Amino acid sequence: MSHWDDARARAALRRLFDAAVRSADPRAILADHLPEPPAPSSGGRVVVVGAGKSAAVMAAAVEAAWAGVPMQGLVVTRYGHAVPTTRIEVVEASHPVPDAAGERAAARILQAVQGLTEHDLVLALISGGGSALMPLAAPGLTLADKQAVNRALLACGATINEMNVLRRHLSAIKGGRLAAAAHPARVVTLAISDVPGDDPAAIASGPTVPDPSSFQEARAIVARYGIDLPPAVRAHLDAAEDESPKPGDPRLARAEYRMIATPLMALRAAAREAEAMGLTPLILGDALEGEAREVGTLLAGIARSVAAHGVPVPRPAVLLSGGETTVTLGGAQGAGGRNGECLLGLAASLAAHPGIWGLMADTDGIDGAGSNAGALATSDTLASSRDMGVDPIAALAGHRSHDVFQALGDLVITGPTLTNVNDFRAILIA
Known part of the structure; x- marks a missing residue:
């Protein structure tokens, strides 16, 4: 199995996201319809x-x-x-x-x-x-x-x-x-x-x-x-x-x-790109819904199973999913969209598990009220954010995922993509 270091994994995840967005670009696909x-x-x-x-x-x-x-x-x-x-x-x-x-x-x-x-x-x-x-x-x-x-x-x-x-x-x-x-x-x-x-x-x-x-x-x-x-x-x-x-x-x-x-068309485009990079893709679904942080916890459990047992897919693999999660604000009014919150939920559940990276972003280029499309997480996300003076668990509780990924320089910023096939989530397990 080839070695997946941090730089290579980050680049691969961004390449998958870009492939998903590109597959929904009206300038490339509309004329045929x-x-x-x-x-x-x-x-x-x-x-x-x-x-x-x-x-x-x-x-x-x-x-x-x-x-x-x-x-x-x-x-x-x-x-x-x-x-x-x-x-x-x-x-x-x-x-x-x-x-x-x-x-x-x-x-x-x-x-x-x-x-x-x-x-x-x-x-x-x-x-x-x-x-x-x-x-x-x-x-x-x-x-x-x-x-x-x-x-x-x-x-x-x-x-x-x-x-x-x-x-x-x-x-x-x-x-x-x-x-x-x-x-x-x-x-x-x-x-x-x-x-x-x-x-x-x-x-x-x-x-x-x-x-x-x-x-x-x-x-x-x-x-x-x-x-x-x-x-x-x-x-x-x-x-x-x-x-x-x-x-x-x-x-x-x-x-x-x-x-x-559609979201599924975008996920299939990302799956084809994953195969070209030597990853085994698994599309978990194009319509995953639920409270964002809880969906992140669920996805972390699947990623741990892949890492430990090669189930439901052998490593190196990428878990792909779409759909729209929910953030129930209650009294909190923090900075961070549903993708950032889902990703921070994933990172919190994985803790410092090695060899797992995640990217979650909105294909329209805007996650929540911020200027970023989403963010990227690694096994160092929690520890590094604490070193930067940001408590990731408190940020998750206060719907402030943006603070964590901004401090780390791990926001995914694309600007308006001029398309929108909902949220894109990719978890790479080396």
């Missing part, structure tokens, strides 16, 4: 709309692939994620807490798809973050109501799917309402999944697909987490007057959904 544009003889128009962290780069990829096709439209992306376009307008707005710029963009997007004919094509470019970037409130609700709900959801420990059930029932554009507004035009959605299970209804809260959930489910989520809602929001949920389009709704009969990048 485009539908046929309307025939010029039909007089049909192409209207491009979209929302998400990848919306602008997806729009640029559409323009490049359809250089000779007349089109118009508007997409909204996160601040700092715009790229140059010529025919499709790009607007930037706030994420994860929505703002007025996103509200205005969502209203314009909804207006852009109205009054179309059966000869027209609506191309919807949907990616992670689209829910917060299109905060068009249901009648009777305000942007301030939506912002308050978003803050409460981010802090309560709800899963991303639960968050989106509630969001769909407070919106004038999500939960299939965008596609319904475009009827009778053909609607083709190109989507990049950032949610466990790749449920189209959960990606950006499903603006172009039927919504299988109900007001009753939304109220149950509120009760489960004890979410404190603004009075107008509670009244809207209790009234349950404007249910979202359901499967079988005739307004969505001409809506088609195409998944162009």
Whole structure:
């Protein structure tokens, strides 16, 4: 077995992460998924709309692939994620807490798809973050109501799917309402999944697909987490007057959904890269959920089994997983996202176990509220952070994982990657 030292392991983990992100780059993959544009003889128009962290780069990829096709439209992306376009307008707005710029963009997007004919094509470019970037409130609700709900959801420990059930029932554009507004035009959605299970209804809260959930489910989520809602929001949920389009709704009969990048596709790309480096990859799953530090503890147990017994995979190996963990803040408001917290949970459980390294990062380049994508841990993480004057266990308890990895110089910093297939976790066992 070849020797894996610290430098080689670190480089290998970063190479795996880069391969995962590269596999979801719209500039490389989108063109193969485009539908046929309307025939010029039909007089049909192409209207491009979209929302998400990848919306602008997806729009640029559409323009490049359809250089000779007349089109118009508007997409909204996160601040700092715009790229140059010529025919499709790009607007930037706030994420994860929505703002007025996103509200205005969502209203314009909804207006852009109205009054179309059966000869027209609506191309919807949907990616992670689209829910917060299109905060068009249901009648009777305000942007301030939506912002308050978003803050409460981010802090309560709800899963991303639960968050989106509630969001769909407070919106004038999500939960299939965008596609319904475009009827009778053909609607083709190109989507990049950032949610466990790749449920189209959960990606950006499903603006172009039927919504299988109900007001009753939304109220149950509120009760489960004890979410404190603004009075107008509670009244809207209790009234349950404007249910979202359901499967079988005739307004969505001409809506088609195409998944162009998913967490599993990214993990498979990383697995191929691992094999090229002489590592045995094992994909544990693309939809791992749970409290971040506890998922880290679980992954540490699997890594120890590989190190001690070669089970469930022989060394040298890399354990790969995706999905979205949860950080329940409680009263603490520390610096550090879910990937940093999961990784510090792994490091704390492994203690000083030799020959195991981990990298955990968000494929969009931003973990939590920080400027880093994630971080990298080694067998020296705990001891070295103490030497730097940072107590790693106290940091874990206070949701301050960022402090640990920043002190060590082990933050993974990429800047915005302009894609998003959720979290990426790789644990190398030499």
